[in-house]
Amino acid sequence: MDIHGFRTLIESEIKGLEIPKVPAELYEPVRYILSLGGKRLRPQLLLTACHLAGGSEKDAIAPALGIEVFHNFTLLHDDIMDNAPLRRNQPTVHEKWNTSIAILSGDVMYTLACSLMSQAPDHKLRKVLDVFFSNAAAVCEGQQLDMNFETQTNVSQAEYLEMIRLKTAVLLGASLQIGALCGGASEEDAQVLYQAGCNAGIAFQLQDDLLDVFGDPKAVGKRAGGDIVSNKKTILKIKALEKADQQLREQLSHWYSLSPDNPDEKIAEVRRIFSLLGLDKETEALADKYFASSTALIQGLSFVQNRKDILTGLLNQLRTRTF
Amino acid sequence: MDIHGFRTLIESEIKGLEIPKVPAELYEPVRYILSLGGKRLRPQLLLTACHLAGGSEKDAIAPALGIEVFHNFTLLHDDIMDNAPLRRNQPTVHEKWNTSIAILSGDVMYTLACSLMSQAPDHKLRKVLDVFFSNAAAVCEGQQLDMNFETQTNVSQAEYLEMIRLKTAVLLGASLQIGALCGGASEEDAQVLYQAGCNAGIAFQLQDDLLDVFGDPKAVGKRAGGDIVSNKKTILKIKALEKADQQLREQLSHWYSLSPDNPDEKIAEVRRIFSLLGLDKETEALADKYFASSTALIQGLSFVQNRKDILTGLLNQLRTRTF
Numbered sequence: 001m002d003i004h005g006f007r008t009l010i011e012s013e014i015k016g017l018e019i020p021k022v023p024a025e026l027y028e029p030v031r032y033i034l035s036l037g038g039k040r041l042r043p044q045l046l047l048t049a050c051h052l053a054g055g056s057e058k059d060a061i062a063p064a065l066g067i068e069v070f071h072n073f074t075l076l077h078d079d080i081m082d083n084a085p086l087r088r089n090q091p092t093v094h095e096k097w098n099t100s101i102a103i104l105s106g107d108v109m110y111t112l113a114c115s116l117m118s119q120a121p122d123h124k125l126r127k128v129l130d131v132f133f134s135n136a137a138a139v140c141e142g143q144q145l146d147m148n149f150e151t152q153t154n155v156s157q158a159e160y161l162e163m164i165r166l167k168t169a170v171l172l173g174a175s176l177q178i179g180a181l182c183g184g185a186s187e188e189d190a191q192v193l194y195q196a197g198c199n200a201g202i203a204f205q206l207q208d209d210l211l212d213v214f215g216d217p218k219a220v221g222k223r224a225g226g227d228i229v230s231n232k233k234t235i236l237k238i239k240a241l242e243k244a245d246q247q248l249r250e251q252l253s254h255w256y257s258l259s260p261d262n263p264d265e266k267i268a269e270v271r272r273i274f275s276l277l278g279l280d281k282e283t284e285a286l287a288d289k290y291f292a293s294s295t296a297l298i299q300g301l302s303f304v305q306n307r308k309d310i311l312t313g314l315l316n317q318l319r320t321r322t323f
Numbered sequence: 324m325d326i327h328g329f330r331t332l333i334e335s336e337i338k339g340l341e342i343p344k345v346p347a348e349l350y351e352p353v354r355y356i357l358s359l360g361g362k363r364l365r366p367q368l369l370l371t372a373c374h375l376a377g378g379s380e381k382d383a384i385a386p387a388l389g390i391e392v393f394h395n396f397t398l399l400h401d402d403i404m405d406n407a408p409l410r411r412n413q414p415t416v417h418e419k420w421n422t423s424i425a426i427l428s429g430d431v432m433y434t435l436a437c438s439l440m441s442q443a444p445d446h447k448l449r450k451v452l453d454v455f456f457s458n459a460a461a462v463c464e465g466q467q468l469d470m471n472f473e474t475q476t477n478v479s480q481a482e483y484l485e486m487i488r489l490k491t492a493v494l495l496g497a498s499l500q501i502g503a504l505c506g507g508a509s510e511e512d513a514q515v516l517y518q519a520g521c522n523a524g525i526a527f528q529l530q531d532d533l534l535d536v537f538g539d540p541k542a543v544g545k546r547a548g549g550d551i552v553s554n555k556k557t558i559l560k561i562k563a564l565e566k567a568d569q570q571l572r573e574q575l576s577h578w579y580s581l582s583p584d585n586p587d588e589k590i591a592e593v594r595r596i597f598s599l600l601g602l603d604k605e606t607e608a609l610a611d612k613y614f615a616s617s618t619a620l621i622q623g624l625s626f627v628q629n630r631k632d633i634l635t636g637l638l639n640q641l642r643t644r645t646f
Binding site: 020022023025026077080081099100101103104106107108110111112114115118122125126129130133134136137140141143144145147148 | 343345346348349400403404422423424426427429430431433434435437438441445448449452453456457459460463464466467468470471
């Protein structure tokens with residue numbers, strides 16, 4: 001199969017997942033959250049890495065579905081913890097049903113993810129599971145750090161980068177590593193791909209932070225300035241508080257202390273301060289650095305050139321969203 | 324190692340589990356709930372089944388810890404859903420910390436359980452994981468049914484037995500099945516042990532229901548009548564509503580509609596009605612039937628007689644708590 005068919009294959013396999021009908025309260029939320037869509041980034045990466053290593057999609061489709069189901073499970077539980085009303089513009093599971101159902105359907109969804117991951121090829125099964133579970137633990141650690149940051153007064157750039165590495169990036173790394181292992185890559189090559197995926201993941205998250213402030217809302221697909229409105233600690237806020245002189249820091253603190261009904265002025269003022277400090281360019285440069293490192297790691301591997309280009313092309317396509 | 328050493332081994336291995344220190348909010352609750360003790364029933368069964376099949380405890384200790392960690396994870400999440408203030412006479416995790424921490428530390432605990440289970444011997448790894456994950460899903464289904472029963476008007480005996488089979492019994496079955504597989508048993512023998520464990524588990528739960536009403540509080544270790552006070556649907560309540568004539572059914576409904584500050588009269592009256600209907604004897608006979616079936620399944624296997632007696636002896640010891 002051509003890699004352009006992967007996305008279609010993934011959607012069709014997700015629709016075909018055998019999820020029991022009863023108890024309906026347990027399994028209906030699983031079907032619901034999987035039906036809300038998303039970019040299916042992780043399974044695409046997993047299948048593409050398998051292809052890179054010379055494997056067929058049959059070797060990796062179950063783990064690819066497993067990583068997507070796991071990702072959606074983390075969204076389901078994170079939404080409870082973050083008290084989020086919406087996910088992909090639809091009510092979250094705890095809002096549509098209730099918190100108990102959201103906890104338990106998340107648990108059974110994690111179980112489904114594990115069952116799918118356990119269908120990895122025999123000779124790589126133990127290694128695939130090691131990668132999956134160690135990174136699953138890391139994702140929990142990242143979510144905990146993110147929750148801690150809400151009440152932590154000072155968060156350094158290094159702490160923030162470590163948080164997004166754990167919460168977001170490692171699962172992209174694991175997707176590439178597991179796909180490569182299923183496709184027959186050596187453990188060493190798969191480990192390099194893990195690092196490449198982590199670096200790309202950090203670049204994506206930095207770019208998300210940037211797009212929230214400087215992106216074109218139409219292109220980004222959500223309201224600009226959402227992180228500013230919610231006073232979220234992002235790379236921009238953290239860098240700003242580190243770089244600002246006393247006057248600018250006081251202005252920033254002032255705006256972040258307000259929760260105006262109409263947030264337009266707050267967003268515009270914070271954006272102005274970020275620009276004044278050159279944080280748009282600086283953050284883009286940092287994301288570029290991580291992304292370049294990811295590309296270099298992939299291109300340094302001794303796989304077929306054309307297949308390396310397909311993987312870096314996919315990552316690049318995911319990255320170049322309009323500013 | 325002698326099976327009498329299993330309990331000591333399990334406690335020492337649980338203490339020795341390598342649980343990270345940070346983020347403290349994530350991992351401290353894991354250490355906490357594992358330190359609260361309990362009978363360690365599931366890992367004892369797992370190691371004893373491994374021994375029965377001729378294996379050494381080294382073949383099964385990691386899965387034995389995995390099943391205990393999984394069980395404690397389900398308690399942690401169930402306590403959130405049931406809004407329970409205490410677990411083993413200590414504050415529950417969501418009470419001692421908060422709900423978000425209880426959800427997330429439960430998730431990481433499930434991950435730890437999976438990692439331990441993945442250390443099953445190579446040649447049985449996939450089968451062990453299949454058994455573990457299919458029964459983990461069943462446990463979630465059982466918890467969902469139990470929650471549904473709270474608001475469901477009529478619950479039949481058959482529905483109740485299916486709920487306790489899923490919520491409680493299958494994990495005892497899985498403990499025996501996984502232990503036997505790790506010890507080198509055939510898949511057929513391991514499947515028989517699964518059934519034996521399920522039947523013993525149903526017997527234990529029926530006996531728990533019985534002890535709540537008719538047990539000696541000192542011997543049981545908790546206040547008698549707790550299920551009556553909380554109007555919980557147990558095998559006794561369900562049988563009573565099925566067997567009672569109109570007058571007794573009205574009396575039962577009356578008592579179950581009350582939540583008196585001093586519940587002594589309610590407990591005594593409900594107990595009197597249960598006795599009048601012969602439900603103490605009838606429930607004991609039902610538990611006996613399941614237990615006898617469990618023993619017969621084990622004794623019917625072609626393992627060394629002495630080792631079969633050790634397993635049935637352990638199950639019997641767990642069962643003969645004082646009335």
